Structures are given as C-alpha cells and as structure tokens.
Amino acid sequence: MSRSPTIAFAALADPTRLGIVDLLARRGELPAGDISTAFTSSASAISQHLKVLREAGLVSVTRRAQQRIYRLDTASMAEVEGWLSDRARQWNGRLDAMAAYIEKTRQETHDGE
Amino acid sequence: MSRSPTIAFAALADPTRLGIVDLLARRGELPAGDISTAFTSSASAISQHLKVLREAGLVSVTRRAQQRIYRLDTASMAEVEGWLSDRARQWNGRLDAMAAYIEKTRQETHDGE
DNA sequence: CACTTAATTAAGTGAAGTCTAAAATATACA
DNA sequence: TGTATATTTTAGACTTCACTTAATTAAGTG
Secondary structure: OOOOHHHHHHOOHHHHHHHHHHHHHHHHEEEEHHHHHHOOOHHHHHHHHHHHHHHHOOEEEEOOEEEEEEEEEEHHHHHHHHHHHHHHHHHHHHHHHHHHHHHHHHHHHHOOO | OOOOOOHHHHOOOOOHHHHHHHHHHOOOOOOHHHHOOOOOOOHHHHHHHHHHHHHHHOOOOOOOOEEEEEEHHHHHHHHHHHHHHHHHHHHHHHHHHHHHHHHHHHHHHOOOO
C-alpha cells in the first residue's frame, strides 16, 4: 500500500487502462480474457496494461485454474482521491482565509479605521 | 470544463507537475518564476509543465505585467475526484449486493431450503 | 527607442511508453 | 504424457514525452 501517487496517476493516464478500471467497476471481478474481449487491443496488450494497474495497486488478482481474476482495489483509489481532496481543501482554505481578511478589512474601513 | 479524465490523469502523472499542484495548494497563487525557483528544472521545462496543467484544466492563469500568475482550478480537480469516487461507489455497491445475497442464501439454508 | 525582466515557443535529442508477434508459463484434462 | 486453454513475458518497432539550448514574444523602464 501507499505508493507515490504519480504511479497511480500514470496508470490512469491511458484510455485503455481507464476503460479497464471503468469495466471492473461496472461488471465486478473478471478474468483477463473477458477484459480483453471488451477492447479492440490484443490479449497481450491488455495483459501489459493489467500489469501497470497491478503495480499501481489499482487492481488485484487471484488465480482460478488457468484464469487470472481481476478486481478493483478501491483502497488505493481512495488514496488517490485523498491526495486530490487534500490539495483542493488546502487551496479552498486559503480562499476562505482571504475572503475573511477582505471582509474584516472592509468592516474596519466602515468603522473609520 | 469537462475534458476526458485521461488528460487530467496524464497531467498528474509526472512528479514535477504533481509538485507544482502541491506547491500551488500550499502557497496559493504564484507567478511562473516563483514556481520555477521551487524546482531544479529550468524555467523552460516548468513553462512546458504549466502548459500541460493548463490544457488539462487543473490550473488557470492571469497576467500581471510581464508575469503570469498561476492558481489551482479545484473544479477540475473535483471532476477527477468524482470520476474515481463514482467507480469506487459502483464497485462497493456490487460488493454490498453480493454480501446481501450470501446472507440471504445462508438464512434460507438454515430454514431448510 | 534601446534595454531589462518574465515567460513562452521551437527544434532537437534521449528516455519511456505502447503495440505486435513470437515464445514461454500455468493449469486442466484425455 | 501430450494437448488445449488462459495468460504472461520477451523482443523489437514506433510513438510520445520531458528535457536542453536558442530564439521569440510581452511588458515595463530609462
């Protein structure tokens, strides 16, 4: 757990991989073959994409006979979300502080400061 | 607004650009020069990174004399967050449905079904 | 206008990413 | 053991990305 967020962002930066994440969210856990048939890319290309998603911690795998069953790892997705919301919160906090300062200044001016 | 999320993810997939987003969250709006001095990369490299962030809608710019003042666009960050939380919610909903099904099946079995 | 400061754009280069085709690995089953 | 199925790994071609240096644009100042 807890890799640098750039790795997760890089994993999501490809349209096919984003499509795989979307597919797994909609359809639940799936074997690599079923994921492969949902896209025009070859089984090999999909396998390589799955490796990137795996290494980013965004999906996990288990074995069932010859199949590899993939599923979403929502914990790591939550980490990425958390990174974004922390920054947005910081920035919005700044905006609020600035608004409060302006309001305070305005009132003091009205008091004849 | 509302570009494909891959563009935003690709913009966040580089450590320098992620650092710029983090810097703007912590320090508020900044001219390109101040951003540049916070990193080891050249002004040119930073300018190119800022262009990528701009085109992804993650930052916005205004002019002040020769300076270009950059700030975070939290609306587009919220869109990215939303994409992730929608998928996580879908997947977790599936898990809940499966747990409910297992529980129901277990009870019926105990009833002698 | 010439000069300085701030930043971007252009051109070229090396590294990283994505794809295809072929070979390799893993598991089941006759 | 030999064969079929499911998937991954490897190797190589092609593309895209991030950087550097040099040139360019934009705006203020003597």
